[in-house]
Amino acid sequence: AQSVTQLDSQVPVFEEAPVELRCNYSSSVSVYLFWYVQYPNQGLQLLLKYLSGSTLVESINGFEAEFNKSQTSFHLRKPSVHISDTAEYFCAVSLYGGSQGNLIFGKGTKLSVKP
């Protein structure tokens, strides 16, 4: 069975520090990979996705994630965080040929950026 593991439930960092949110997945078939962000009292928004091609993908607000097939990882990074990045981040996978794009989510990582 497929699964997604987010190794850290909470990550506190200071403003302008770098951050890495870790995500590992387990699957016997190829997958598509996503990071979603949930700001307080809102639904989830897509942050970035890996479908194919370059293993490094970037978002418009400075986050990036790298697909590492050998380590089955898709860690999310940002070189310098802002207070406004405080949110919960979810890693998700969708299976090649899976039905209707069902997503399997990790349990989430709460990023708390302190001044």
Next chain:
Amino acid sequence: DVKVTQSSRYLVKRTGEKVFLECVQDMDHENMFWYRQDPGLGLRLIYFSYDVKMKEKGDIPEGYSVSREKKERFSLILESASTNQTSMYLCASSPPEGQLQPQHFGDGTRLSIL
């Protein structure tokens, strides 16, 4: 821009009541999903639908049912609400090539069962 609208942000109901959570999307998406979100458990899929009048069970369908009479609307029904159904409920939609297109989420309904 895709808009997924959930009818209530907050809802308080009593044990044993029949509860309806409504979700409407405005992008003509074929796929619609209901999740519940609980602290430390992430999102768990309750039901999804890939067409009008079609539905499939997700990971935790027990105690829930769904209805999709129109393409834009997907309703989640708690047949007889119980306190362990207190949770945040999220609706999402996506086009048919779902693996390649992201799911779009509503803002959620925080449901409390007393």
